[in-house]
Amino acid sequence: MKVIQFLIGFALLALASSLASATDPGHLQDVCVAINDPKDGVFVNGKFCKDPKLARAKYFFFSGLGKPGNTANRLGVNETDANVEQIPGLNTLGISPFRIDYAPYGQRPPHIHPRASEIFLVLEGTLYVGFVTSDQLNNTLIAKVLNKGYVFVFPQGLIHFQFNIGKTNAAAYSALNIQFPGEFTPANTVFGTHPSINPDFLGKAFLLDPKIVKDLQNKFINGN
Incomplete structure (x- = not known):
């Protein structure tokens, strides 16, 4: 009986340890507004932190996602970022939003966010979106046509894309689970x-x- 209890306890301890190592450590302060000047700052998660007592609303605010971006380019697409560079108060919070605007038949070509998963909400238009699994799942294409109000999720580190298949402009909001997701387009x-x-x-x-x-x-x- 004692052996069984020991094994159960050991299993629970191992599980707790696994869960703890899979998440970020808990915050030790309410906010950590990112600053570029190291004077009187503390370096946390790639940025220096302003003294929390000096936090103001402006560090947690960004108005740039409310209007369409300029899509007059080769791909017919514009991405407006709202990561920690635009919203310093995002530092250590593990989130970042952005807006994507598409001209008719505009596209975001296959690209990867190496550090984040992405949840994608269509504001207007009709978009064909998808991602490709790794070779572990035989490079399978998982794709769907999205209309206004539809949501799609792109897993971390997988190639994904969006294409405006309509004859009118399209737009979407996107959120990622890190303050600075990074992006690279293979081509x-x-x-x-x-x-x-x-x-x-x-x-x-x-x-x-x-x-x-x-x-x-x-x-x-x-x-x-």
């Missing part, structure tokens, strides 16, 4: 590096003629 990352990756290597990796690789590198590096 930009591979073909737009400084200095360039060897075209022969990339040609073999992507089954492309090295001349095509050089052309892609020229386009991405010069922002065409």
